[in-house]
Amino acid sequence: MTKPENEWTWKEIPVGNVVLEPGNASQYRTGDWKSLKPVLKKELCIHCGLCYIFCPDMAYNLDQESYFIADLFYCKGCGICAKECPTGAISMVVEEEAK
Amino acid sequence: MGKRVGMEVSIAAAEAVKQAGVDVISAYPITPQTHIVEHLSELVANGEMDAEFFCVESEHSALSVCVGSEATGARSFTCTSSQGLALMSEITYIASGLRLPIVMILSNRTLSAPLSIWNDHSDAMSIRDCGWIQFFTENGQEVYDHVFISYRLAEDRDVLLPVIINMDGFTLSHVIEPFEMIEQEKIDQFLPPYQPLYSLHPDHPITMGAFALPGIFAETKKVQEVAMWSSMPKILETWKAFGDMTGRYYKPIETYRAEDAETLLVTMGSFGETASVAVDMMRKEGRSVGLVKIRLWRPFPFDEFKRASLGAKRMVVIDRAVSVGGPGGPVASELRSALYGTDNRPTIYNFVAGISGRDVTPSDYIKMVDKAETEIEEGNKEGYEIYGVRE
Numbered sequence: 001m002t003k004p005e006n007e008w009t010w011k012e013i014p015v016g017n018v019v020l021e022p023g024n025a026s027q028y029r030t031g032d033w034k035s036l037k038p039v040l041k042k043e044l045c046i047h048c049g050l051c052y053i054f055c056p057d058m059a060y061n062l063d064q065e066s067y068f069i070a071d072l073f074y075c076k077g078c079g080i081c082a083k084e085c086p087t088g089a090i091s092m093v094v095e096e097e098a099k
Numbered sequence: 100m101g102k103r104v105g106m107e108v109s110i111a112a113a114e115a116v117k118q119a120g121v122d123v124i125s126a127y128p129i130t131p132q133t134h135i136v137e138h139l140s141e142l143v144a145n146g147e148m149d150a151e152f153f154c155v156e157s158e159h160s161a162l163s164v165c166v167g168s169e170a171t172g173a174r175s176f177t178c179t180s181s182q183g184l185a186l187m188s189e190i191t192y193i194a195s196g197l198r199l200p201i202v203m204i205l206s207n208r209t210l211s212a213p214l215s216i217w218n219d220h221s222d223a224m225s226i227r228d229c230g231w232i233q234f235f236t237e238n239g240q241e242v243y244d245h246v247f248i249s250y251r252l253a254e255d256r257d258v259l260l261p262v263i264i265n266m267d268g269f270t271l272s273h274v275i276e277p278f279e280m281i282e283q284e285k286i287d288q289f290l291p292p293y294q295p296l297y298s299l300h301p302d303h304p305i306t307m308g309a310f311a312l313p314g315i316f317a318e319t320k321k322v323q324e325v326a327m328w329s330s331m332p333k334i335l336e337t338w339k340a341f342g343d344m345t346g347r348y349y350k351p352i353e354t355y356r357a358e359d360a361e362t363l364l365v366t367m368g369s370f371g372e373t374a375s376v377a378v379d380m381m382r383k384e385g386r387s388v389g390l391v392k393i394r395l396w397r398p399f400p401f402d403e404f405k406r407a408s409l410g411a412k413r414m415v416v417i418d419r420a421v422s423v424g425g426p427g428g429p430v431a432s433e434l435r436s437a438l439y440g441t442d443n444r445p446t447i448y449n450f451v452a453g454i455s456g457r458d459v460t461p462s463d464y465i466k467m468v469d470k471a472e473t474e475i476e477e478g479n480k481e482g483y484e485i486y487g488v489r490e
Contacts, residue, residue, distance in 0.1 A: 004314075010318040010325070013318055019307075022305070
């Protein structure tokens with residue numbers, strides 16, 4: 001959507017609530033669902049990419065140093081990456097405690 | 100004038116679907132709707148009708164197919180009864196929420212239990228609030244006519260709502276009536292090809308049926324409600340255009356010998372014709388009785404109904420469904436709401452009659468009017484009973 005949904009008036013909504021703009025799910029912040037967030041210990045990371053492969057929300061992206069980093073705008077905090085990481089490099093941390 | 104023929108109402112309804120140029124039919128047979136589906140499947144199989152006929156495994160799928168086909172811009176039709184409607188009820192709300200102008204004929208039949216194949220309005224009342232425009236027809240010609248009226252109305256860019264044409268099972272569906280068939284050229288003029296506002300196509304990707312968070316759901320329901328009320332002038336306009344074409348003019352509320360009547364019988368559906376015979380009999384005896392017939396159930400024509408009730412002292416409202424634990428039948432409670440707050444409103448006495456196809460003859464109407472007049476005279480202002488129950 002071109003603006004947050006809680007700013008739409010009823011007169012602006014397309015007939016049948018049709019979504020006319022393809023791919024606008026990318027604007028939806030699923031990141032605010034999480035209570036735990038993944039934190040990567042870079043010294044343990046072997047760049048295998050399993051976190052990237054298993055992430056159900058495709059939240060992981062490769063950064064410039066070739067580390068896979070979760071985009072917290074999308075990450076729901078499910079913990080699958082931490083579970084699958086073969087070296088235990090990812091730990092799930094309560095969001096507000098993480099620095 | 101069109102050709103006049105004798106035909107079973109269900110067959111005529113199917114012929115209307117053919118004449119309306121429907122692209123997709125998806126239905127599952129259930130008594131008493133069966134003859135409509137059977138005839139349509141014959142028409143398609145014989146190549147007399149250029150449409151896709153989907154043989155589905157349930158009514159839930161029947162309406163789901165219509166939702167899908169209508170979303171691609173195909174004019175779609177389904178029909179059902181009773182348990183079939185109960186099974187498709189989930190999708191009725193989806194079709195209206197997505198604003199898909201599907202047309203359904205509901206051959207009204209009692210909801211089980213006990214199991215019954217006969218006619219009343221308990222099925223229609225179970226989805227009263229599903230957001231479809233809802234007509235109740237009185238005879239076969241009305242059913243036939245309303246197929247064209249419904250598609251033109253539903254597909255109007257200012258409406259875009261699905262429509263249910265209620266017709267009483269057996270009482271209408273299985274009787275042979277004289278029909279004035281409309282010439283195809285006239286129908287093609289009255290009902291232009293469907294031009295969907297939005298449709299699913301790979302070249303123009305859109306999403307239908309996305310979920311809505313609480314932050315926007317209330318706004319979408321407001322849009323739907325406004326659309327339903329805005330359809331009222333369009334309904335009147337469509338009926339007017341149809342009347343200009345055929346000479347048959349329809350109104351949301353019909354009255355019969357009601358102008359000066361002290362007591363008004365109120366009916367919905369096929370009961371209107373029998374009740375008018377009873378009114379004639381009572382008028383002959385010098386009694387001040389008239390008849391009000393409700394043709395448009397959703398959106399409910401409050402103004403027309405209030406006008407029709409002006410001057411009456413009593414209303415004897417005949418319901419065809421029980422609202423167990425509720426304030427009487429659904430029609431009567433609607434009418435009480437409609438009149439609450441108006442001055443000199445008539446006292447409403449409510450009968451539930453003719454449930455599960457039990458016959459209601461002219462003499463039954465006279466007995467109900469007698470009973471209501473006596474009870475109201477004795478001070479019973481909130482009268483309600485299921486008529487004719489053996490004590």
